[in-house]
Each structure stands twice: as C-alpha cells, then as structure tokens.
Amino acid sequence: MKLPCDVAEKVDAICSSHGDDPGELINILHEAQHLMGYLPEEMQRMIARRLNIPVSKVYGVVTFYAFFTMTAKGRYPISVCMGTACYVRGSEKLLEEFKRVLGIDVGETTPDGKFSLDCLRCVGACGLAPVVMIGEKVYGRLQPVDVKRILDELE
Amino acid sequence: MKLSTIEDLKTVRMQAARKLFLREQSDRSTGGDSCGLESGTARMQVLICGGTGCKASSSHLIAERIRETLENRGIADKVDVVTTGCFGFCEKGPVVKVIPDNTFYTQVTPEDADEIVTSHIIGGRRVERLLYVDPKTGQSVSDSKHIDFYRKQMRVALRNCGFIDPENIEEYIARDGYFALAVSLLEKTPEEVIEEVKKSGLRGRGGGGFPTGLKWSFARKSLSDTKFVVCNADEGDPGAFMDRSIMEGDPHSIVEAMAICGYSIGSGKGLVYIRAEYPLAIHRLKTAIAQAREYGLLGENILGSGFSFDIEIRYGAGAFVCGEETALIHSMEGKRGEPTMKPPFPAESGYLGKPTNVNNVETFANIPVILTRGAEWFSSIGTAKSKGTKVFALAGKINNVGLIEVPMGTTLREVIYDIGGGIKGGRKFKAVQTGGPSGGCLTEKHLDIPIDFDNLLAEGSMMGSGGMIVMDEDDCMVSVARFYLDFTVEESCGKCTPCRIGNKRLLETLNKITEGRGTEEDLKTLSVLGNVIKDTALCGLGQTSPNPVLSTLNHFRDEYVEHVRDHKCRAKQCKALLTYSINSTLCIGCHLCAKNCPADAIIGDVRKPHVIIPDKCIKCGMCMARCRFKAISVY
Numbered sequence: 001m002k003l004p005c006d007v008a009e010k011v012d013a014i015c016s017s018h019g020d021d022p023g024e025l026i027n028i029l030h031e032a033q034h035l036m037g038y039l040p041e042e043m044q045r046m047i048a049r050r051l052n053i054p055v056s057k058v059y060g061v062v063t064f065y066a067f068f069t070m071t072a073k074g075r076y077p078i079s080v081c082m083g084t085a086c087y088v089r090g091s092e093k094l095l096e097e098f099k100r101v102l103g104i105d106v107g108e109t110t111p112d113g114k115f116s117l118d119c120l121r122c123v124g125a126c127g128l129a130p131v132v133m134i135g136e137k138v139y140g141r142l143q144p145v146d147v148k149r150i151l152d153e154l155e
Numbered sequence: 156m157k158l159s160t161i162e163d164l165k166t167v168r169m170q171a172a173r174k175l176f177l178r179e180q181s182d183r184s185t186g187g188d189s190c191g192l193e194s195g196t197a198r199m200q201v202l203i204c205g206g207t208g209c210k211a212s213s214s215h216l217i218a219e220r221i222r223e224t225l226e227n228r229g230i231a232d233k234v235d236v237v238t239t240g241c242f243g244f245c246e247k248g249p250v251v252k253v254i255p256d257n258t259f260y261t262q263v264t265p266e267d268a269d270e271i272v273t274s275h276i277i278g279g280r281r282v283e284r285l286l287y288v289d290p291k292t293g294q295s296v297s298d299s300k301h302i303d304f305y306r307k308q309m310r311v312a313l314r315n316c317g318f319i320d321p322e323n324i325e326e327y328i329a330r331d332g333y334f335a336l337a338v339s340l341l342e343k344t345p346e347e348v349i350e351e352v353k354k355s356g357l358r359g360r361g362g363g364g365f366p367t368g369l370k371w372s373f374a375r376k377s378l379s380d381t382k383f384v385v386c387n388a389d390e391g392d393p394g395a396f397m398d399r400s401i402m403e404g405d406p407h408s409i410v411e412a413m414a415i416c417g418y419s420i421g422s423g424k425g426l427v428y429i430r431a432e433y434p435l436a437i438h439r440l441k442t443a444i445a446q447a448r449e450y451g452l453l454g455e456n457i458l459g460s461g462f463s464f465d466i467e468i469r470y471g472a473g474a475f476v477c478g479e480e481t482a483l484i485h486s487m488e489g490k491r492g493e494p495t496m497k498p499p500f501p502a503e504s505g506y507l508g509k510p511t512n513v514n515n516v517e518t519f520a521n522i523p524v525i526l527t528r529g530a531e532w533f534s535s536i537g538t539a540k541s542k543g544t545k546v547f548a549l550a551g552k553i554n555n556v557g558l559i560e561v562p563m564g565t566t567l568r569e570v571i572y573d574i575g576g577g578i579k580g581g582r583k584f585k586a587v588q589t590g591g592p593s594g595g596c597l598t599e600k601h602l603d604i605p606i607d608f609d610n611l612l613a614e615g616s617m618m619g620s621g622g623m624i625v626m627d628e629d630d631c632m633v634s635v636a637r638f639y640l641d642f643t644v645e646e647s648c649g650k651c652t653p654c655r656i657g658n659k660r661l662l663e664t665l666n667k668i669t670e671g672r673g674t675e676e677d678l679k680t681l682s683v684l685g686n687v688i689k690d691t692a693l694c695g696l697g698q699t700s701p702n703p704v705l706s707t708l709n710h711f712r713d714e715y716v717e718h719v720r721d722h723k724c725r726a727k728q729c730k731a732l733l734t735y736s737i738n739s740t741l742c743i744g745c746h747l748c749a750k751n752c753p754a755d756a757i758i759g760d761v762r763k764p765h766v767i768i769p770d771k772c773i774k775c776g777m778c779m780a781r782c783r784f785k786a787i788s789v790y
Contacts, residue, residue, distance in 0.1 A: 023507075025489035030431060030470055064491040064648070065472030067431055084394035084588065084624045085550030087638055096775065100753060120432070121473075121642075124207040124396035126550040127245030127557060131211075138211035145780055 003042050007035050011043060015050040022051045025061055029068055038069045074109045074116035076154050078102075081131040083122030090143070091130035095119065097144035098132075101151060115151070157451040159459050161337045164328065167450075171329035174235075178202075178318065181255040189256045189297070191279025192233060199234045199276055200254040204317065206241030206403055207396070207435055213265060214238075214249035220268035225276075234276055240404015242317035243558040244304055247287060252299070252317075259299040260285040290554070290576065304555045307573050309536070311544045312360075312520040313560045316404030321439050324446040327407040333452050335526035336411050336418075340460035345419045349375060352419075352522065354530035356542030361387055361478065361515030362593065362619045363695070364541070364608035367522075370512060373502035374420040377510035382422035384413050385506065385513040387483055388429040388436070391475035392591030393642060395622030397546040398516035400558050402429070402436035405520065406443035410466060412522035414453065417464040420512050425466040428483050432473060441468065475592070475646035478620075479694045480505075480513040482648065493648045494694035515620070517546055537563035541607035551588075551624040552579045561606070568602040571625055582627040586710070590619030592639045592646075593699030595706025596632065615706040617699070631728035632711040633718055637665040639703035647696070654697030657688040661704055671731040673719035681708055730774045733789050739764035741786035748778035748787065 003011070014031045018024035028047060033039050039062055048055035062068045080086075080095045099105060102115055109116040125131050128140025132150075139150060158164050177200055190196040203209075203218045218238055225231040242250045247261035251271065258281050260271065267285060274280050286295035287302055299305050310316070319326035327333070339348045353368030374382060386409060390398040402409060413425040429437055444466050447453040455463045469487045477483045477492040484506050486492035505511025521543060525533045534542045541563040547570065550556050554576035561570060567587060571577070578584050586596040595616035597604075604610050608618050626635065640662040649655045664680055667673050685701030685708075692698045708715060717723045724732040737748075737757075742764040749757040749765060756772040759765030767778070767787075779787040 021489075023489045026472055026486065027470060027489075030472065060491055061489070065474050067471075067473035082393065082642075084591070084622065084638070085548075085556070086394075088551045088624060088626055088630055088635075092638075093776065100775075121391070121393040121475075122396065123211070123432075124399055125211040125245070126394060126396065126548065127208050127248055128211060129550065129556070140211060143780070144775070144777065 003040070003046065007043075008046065010035055011046055012050065015047060020051055022053050025051065025053075025058065026065070029058075029062060033068060037073050038071055040070065071107070071116075072109060072113070074114050076114060076134050077116050077118065079118045079120040079133045081121070081123055081129070081133070082119040083126070085122070085126035086130040089129040093144050094130055094132065094142055094147065097147040101147055156449070159451060161341060161458055164333060164337055164458065167325055167328050168331070168334075171325035175319070175326060175329045177255050181257045182318070184257065187256065189258060189275065189279055189281045191275060192230060192277050194279040196255065196279070197233070201234060201236045201271075201276070202239050202252040202254065202317070203236065204240075204242045204248060204250045205238035205321075206245075206248075206400055208241065208245040209249035210435065212249045214263075216265040217249060217251060217263055217268055220265045221272060224269050224272040228272060228277065230277070237320045238322075239318060240316040240321050241400040241558055242299075243308075243313065243400075243560075244299075244302075244555065245558065246554065246556040250317075256281075257298050257300070259287060259297065259302065261287045303576065304557065304559075304574055307565065307569055308560055309544050309562050310560050311524055311533075311536070312401060312517050312546050313404070313558070314524060315408065316400060316558075319405070321404055321406055322442050324407060324443070324450060327405070331527050332407055332523070333411050335523040336414050336452065337458050339415050339418055339526060340458060340462050345375060345421065348415060348419045348526070351526060351530050355525045355533040356530075356537075356540075357518065357521055357525060357533065358541060358608060359515060360517035360521070360545065360620065362590070362617065364618060367514060367518055370502065370514070371416065371419050373500065374422075374510050374512040377503050379510050381424070381507075381509045382420055383506045383509060383511040384416045384420065384422050384425040385483070385487070385511055386413055386425065386427040386519055387478065387480065387513050387515045388427055388433075389471040389477045389483060390430060390516075390620060391478050391646075392620050392622045394550050394624055395548045395591060395620055397548050397558065397621045399433050399436045401516050401520050401546070402433070403439050406436075406439045407447065408520045408523055409440070409516060410443050410447050410453065412519035413466060414457070414464045415522055415526065416512060416514065416519070418462050420510075422512070423463050423465070425464060426469050426487060426506070427466060428469045428471055428477070428487055430473065431470045437468065437470075444468070474648070475642070476648045476694070476696050479696055482694065483513065484511060491648070493650045494696075496693065517621070538605055538607045540609055545606065545618065545621060547621045547623045549575050549623050549625070552582065552627040552630070553577070553625040554579055563607045564605040566603050566605055567597065570606070570623070571602070575625065578625065578627050582629065584625070585628050585630055586626045586632065588616075588624040588626065588635070588703070589622065590617035590699075590702070591622045592642050593617060593695070593702055594619045594622075595702045596626075596635070596710060597706075598710045615702065615709060617702070629726050629728070631669075631724050631726035632707040632714050633665065633669055633724070634726075634728045636704045636707045637662065637669055640665055640700070643696070643700040647700075651693035651697060653688045653691040654693065654700060657684055657692075658697075658700050660684060661688070661701060665704070668715065668718050669724075669729045669731065671718075671722050671729070675716070675719055677719060678708065678712075678715055727789055733774050734769065735767050735772055735774060735776075735779065735787060735789050737765050737767055738786045738788060741784050743784055743786075745783070747781050747783070751777050751781045753777060
C-alpha cells in the first residue's frame with residue numbers, strides 16, 4: 001500500500017524537524033502515528049529510509065511499545081481499563097461483554113470500521129472504577145449490563 | 156519577567172503571597188461559620204480539582220459554569236476561581252473547596268454551580284447536600300480537616316497539590332518555591348547540598364528505596380564533560396497514579412528539584428521521561444518548564460549564579476520495563492527499552508554513554524522541601540531506616556479511593572480503616588496488594604506492621620512506587636496472581652530467558668488452575684519455578700515478577716489447594732469452576748433471565764420456574780445480575 005501524497009509529505013516534514021536523528025525515533029513515531037491513527041508498514045519503511053536505519057529497527061521499536069499500533073483504529077476506539085483497581089472491580093467481565101457484543105477480540109476493529117477494542121493500564125480515575133474510555137470520553141462505574149446501551153447510544 | 160537575583164525572587168514571593176494569604180489563613184483555621192459576600196466577606200476563592208479523576212467527571216465544566224455565574228452576577232472581581240491539582244479524595248470527586256470558610260464540597264456536578272454561587276458565595280449559606288457525610292456519625296462535615304480521610308495524612312510531597320494553581324509559577328514561588336534552588340546555587344557548594352540530602356535519609360520512591368544522596372554522590376564523582384539528570388515519570392504500575400498527580404498538581408517542584416540535582420552532580424541538562432498516556436501531566440509540565448525559563452529559573456546563568464540548566468521532555472510509549480533505569484535510558488535513545496546488566500551503573504555510563512542520575516517523580520518532589528526545612532526536620536518523620544512520608548494510590552474494594560500521603564511507619568490498618576474508611580459494602584477484608592506487579596499480597600495478620608521499605612520486603616511484598624490495592628472476600632487470590640502474571644508476560648521485554656519463558660510457564664500453570672485443570676503437582680511447579688526466575692532474571696522486572704504468585708501461594712495456600720483438589724473457587728471468580736442454578740421456589744417465571752441470556756441457555760414457560768441448561772451456559776452471570784427475585788445462585 002502506498003501512502004497518500006500529503007501524508008508522505010508530512011512524514012518527511014516530521015523527520016526533518018527532528019534532524020533525521022535516529023535517537024529521536026520514538027518522538028518521530030509519536031508524531032507520525034497522529035497522522036493516520038496508526039503506523040502502516042509503508043510509513044515505517046519511509047521513516048527508516050529517512051533516518052538511514054534498517055526498517056527492522058523501526059519495526060522492532062513499533063512492536064515493542066504498547067502505544068504504537070499497526071492496525072487502523074475504529075471511529076470509536078474503545079479502551080477498557082485493565083489496571084488493578086479496575087480489575088478488582090470487575091473490568092474483566094466488562095471486557096468480555098464488549099467482546100461478545102461487538103464480536104471482536106482485543107486489538108481488532110469491527111468490519112464497518114466503527115469500533116475498535118483495546119485494553120489500557122490505568123487512566124488514573126480509579127475512584128470511578130471500572131473505567132472505559134471511548135475516544136476521549138471516560139465512562140466510569142460501568143457494569144456489563146450497561147455495555148449494550150452505551151454502544152447503542154453511539155450509533 | 157526574568158529574575159536575575161534572589162532579591163527579585165523575594166519580590167515575586169511577596170507579591171504573590173497576597174493571593175495565597177486567604178488560602179494559607181483558612182488552611183490554618185479549623186472550620187467555623189460559613190461566609191458570603193453579603194455578610195461582609197471581601198474576597199472569596201473557589202478551588203476546583205483539575206486532576207485526571209475529577210476531570211473525567213467534568214470538573215472543568217464546573218469551573219466554567221461557576222465563572223459564568225459569577226460574571227452574570229457581577230461579582231467576578233471579588234471571587235477567584237482556581238483550578239488546582241488533585242485533592243486526593245477521588246472517591247468523592249469532583250471536589251470543590253470554598254475559601255475562606257474552607258468548605259469542602261464533594262461529588263459536585265456542573266448543575267450545582269449556580270447554587271454554590273447564589274447560596275454560599277453570595278448568601279453565606281453552605282450547600283448542605285454537597286457536604287461530605289461521615290458514614291460513622293451520619294453527620295455532614297464542612298471542613299476537610301475533620302474528614303477521617305485527611306486526619307492521619309501528612310502532606311510533604313503533595314504539599315502543594317490541591318492548594319495552588321499548578322499552571323501559575325507565582326503561586327509556587329509564594330509557597331517558598333525555587334528558594335531551595337536559589338539558596339543552593341548562591342550559598343552552598345554541590346557537596347553541601349548532597350550532604351544535606353544524605354542526612355535527610357531520603358530513599359528512592361520509585362520502588363527500590365536506594366538512598367538518594369548516595370546516588371547523587373556517585374554521579375558527582377564520575378568525571379565527564381556532560382552529565383544528565385533524568386526524571387523517571389514512566390509510571391507503569393497499573394492502578395497507581397502518584398507520580399502523575401504530583402506532576403499535574405505541583406510540576407514546579409519537579410523542575411526545581413531537577414535543577415538542584417543538576418547543580419549537585421555537575422549537570423546542565425535535565426530530561427523528563429514521561430508516559431505519552433498522561434496528556435494532562437505533559438501539558439502542566441511543559442507549562443511549568445516554559446514559565447521557569449521565562450522567569451530565568453531555567454536557562455543560562457540562573458539568578459546570577461553562573462549555573463545553567465535546562466529541561467527537555469522525552470515521551471515513553473507504554474512499556475512497563477522502561478521504569479527500570481537502564482531500559483529507560485535506552486528508550487530515551489530511541490531504542491527498544493531493554494535493560495542491560497549493571498554495572499556499569501547509569502551514574503558512570505548512562506544516557507548517550509554519559510554519567511546519568513535517574514530519580515523518580517516523588518523522590519524529586521521531596522527535594523525542595525528537604526532543603527528549605529532542613530534534613531533534620533525530614534529525618535524526624537518516619538521510621539529508623541525509612542524517613543519522611545510515602546504517597547500511596549489507594550484503590551480497589553475500599554470506601555475512600557484516592558491519593559494519600561502518610562508518614563513512614565503508619566500501619567496498614569490505619570491506612571485501610573482510618574483513612575480508607577474500610578472495605579466497600581461492609582465486606583470482609585482479605586488482602587492488600589502493594590508494589591504492583593513486583594509486589595505481593597499482605598493479609599489480615601500483617602495489618603499492624605508499620606509500613607516502610609524493609610518491613611514490606613521482609614513480608615514478601617515491597618513498597619514499590621506506591622500502588623495499594625485492597626481486596627475483599629469476593630476476590631480470588633489465584634485469579635489475582637494470574638492477572639499480575641498476565642501483565643508481566645505482556646510487558647516482559649524478552650531479552651532474558653527466565654523472564655520471557657519462565658513467566659509464560661508460570662502463567663500457563665495459573666491458567667490451568669483457574670480453568671479447573673490444575674493438580675497439586677502444579678503448586679510445586681509454581682513455587683520452584685518462581686524462585687528460579689527470582690534468582691536468575693536480568694533486571695528488576697524479572698526478578699520481582701514471581702512475587703504476586705509466591706506471596707499468594709504462601710499466604711493463601713488453602714485457596715490454591717481448593718482450586719486443584721476440590722475444583723472450587725470460594726470467591727466465585729473462576730468461571731470454569733462455577734455452576735449457576737435457579738431456585739425453583741423463588742423463581743416466578745418472569746422470563747427476564749431467559750430474555751437476557753446471551754447463550755439461550757435458560758428455558759421455561761412464563762410464570763413457571765425456569766431452568767439453566769448447564770452445557771449451554773457460558774457463565775457470564777448476566778441472568779443473576781438481571782433477576783429481581785434473587786432466584787439465581789452460583790456455587
């Protein structure tokens with residue numbers, strides 16, 4: 001897959017703004033991921049070329065860190081908090097329910113591109129546990145029975 | 156405005172002190188009558204928690220609405236609205252405090268803004284329904300000082316959180332901010348500063364508990380043209396939010412402490428390694444750094460001392476192992492965050508091969524106050540070998556979830572029952588987990604142990620960064636151990652075999668047990684393998700990763716035995732070991748359970764008792780949650 005022209009230009013600009021320095025790779029990837037919401041293979045190849053490092057090195061970093069992803073997220077990215085505080089207040093059952101209702105596993109996106117499901121470790125709203133983030137919005141004190149209603153509201 | 160001498164700094168402090176006077180004064184007083192503009196109070200302030208927890212409950216909208224209402228009433232010039240850092244009482248958030256009568260409102264919504272302004276700020280009558288109600292007495296409490304949650308706390312690292320506007324450097328200066336830096340630069344030698352930190356007995360708050368002054372002296376001794384000061388703000392412990400709250404509530408204390416550290420070890424460059432998942436903390440820290448530069452408290456020739464120092468931010472990308480200092484350094488260099496053998500220690504060869512001193516956020520937050528109030532004051536707090544206070548993120552099955560700070564030596568019982576208000580729903584306490592994925596579970600019999608680095612370690616847990624998760628009788632300890640192992644396996648960097656493969660085998664064994672396929676032989680495997688990993692893994696993550704398993708195996712052996720011998724889970728958490736059934740005398744045949752069953756596993760005619768088909772049941776518990784007649788039980 002080839003990158004759209006404007007995206008490729010922006011990747012170029014990001015690399016230059018960091019002086020094409022391989023030491024800045026993580027910062028570059030952060031900014032690059034903002035462009036499309038994920039880091040497709042072609043983007044990684046391009047960054048590797050610019051920084052003059054093997055693409056395996058870029059790939060190695062991308063797959064090492066949880067924050068970077070190689071799959072496109074849904075329009076409503078759902079993140080279920082799996083921090084300990086949420087876990088002991090039942091976030092695992094919540095996650096099961098999301099999986100069941102959406103019919104996808106963690107790390108996947110629904111075929112219509114609407115929802116994607118992920119886990120995260122602690123948003124810091126432990127007083128509201130268990131917590132789910134959908135986009136930027138935090139939903140607190142959720143029960144499995146609430147899941148369907150929330151998803152329906154986003155229709 | 157660039158400050159070029161300590162006199163300039165004193166002038167700023169004097170001017171800003173006026174703004175804080177109202178707050179300082181009401182902080183010293185112990186409650187009293189409420190005030191309002193109508194009854195003659197000249198100035199009032201509204202403090203609104205802007206921490207992540209309260210923001211998630213729309214505290215920013217509360218601030219907006221209060222400002223709007225004040226504008227509309229034409230009293231905006233008499234009332235300051237200040238967004239502060241975390242008050243700590245997250246369970247009852249969003250929190251709003253009214254000064255000068257020190258009224259503490261809990262669980263405020265944007266819709267309450269009008270009433271707070273009209274009734275309280277103008278009319279001088281507190282909004283009773285928003286006050287905290289003491290569950291023991293049933294009485295409402297107007298002042299945070301009289302709330303049990305705050306009574307036994309001692310705020311040192313959190314001294315400014317919930318008190319000042321973190322985005323206003325002058326409020327920080329008014330609290331003697333940057334004076335520790337100024338005095339160090341102008342009146343002390345680097346050795347004297349290090350000596351003071353050593354004397355205070357401060358130990359690293361990131362988990363290990365290494366003496367901070369000693370660490371600084373190592374970095375000082377390394378000879379190099381370039382050295383680095385690194386602040387480890389990669390708080391990865393799931394369920395812990397101490398460091399983030401400090402950065403959100405008092406970012407200048409970190410900036411100041413890093414500059415002091417730079418002066419002490421002979422470094423002109425600071426780096427903060429922070430999680431990219433902490434947008435608010437990043438924003439506040441960036442603002443603080445920019446303000447410090449503007450005021451000449453970072454940059455060239457700080458306050459005419461000839462010392463120059465600046466700070467840059469580096470982003471983590473979500474890897475727990477990067478909390479380990481060598482891994483963190485590799486990550487800052489743009490590489491995979493894999494740890495390396497020590498020695499060489501970062502103090503000799505760290506970031507870009509140069510001497511590097513890494514300290515955690517909370518450790519840094521203690522530095523300015525140690526230098527202003529003196530090492531003796533600091534070392535008078537705490538136990539023989541652990542000085543000062545510790546911040547904990549108290550969470551789990553506890554009434555008062557929140558951020559707390561207590562003197563070292565406080566017992567777990569005081570933390571859980573006095574500050575935490577006991578177990579949620581009056582259930583029975585089972586265990587408390589400290590130290591996150593590297594720590595262990597402590598039980599009823601450990602409740603009276605004074606909390607400090609060495610005591611927790613002796614009991615098979617550890618202080619860690621300060622996560623404290625309380626569990627009740629509904630928590631299955633085997634599942635909890637499995638939960639932590641699941642985390643470690645996911646976060647293991649894969650470099651050393653014991654951690655990469657050993658932990659995976661531990662997890663598989665735990666899965667086997669929770670799925671009802673375990674044998675007593677498996678319990679032996681867990682123990683032997685766990686100890687091997689402990690002894691042979693490369694870094695701190697691997698060496699401590701079996702702790703959750705070993706400590707639960709040690710303290711809750713009977714629960715493990717029940718799982719493998721009787722195939723029972725007493726906490727009713729392990730799905731595979733459960734059976735759901737409908738009590739035919741209680742069931743009225745309303746059909747609600749059958750309608751909600753995702754597996755169509757419930758059958759029965761309307762108005763007749765229903766039954767669950769065991770083979771079809773996926774044990775999701777949906778039926779039990781929906782049944783209004785308590786007719787469904789699980790065993």
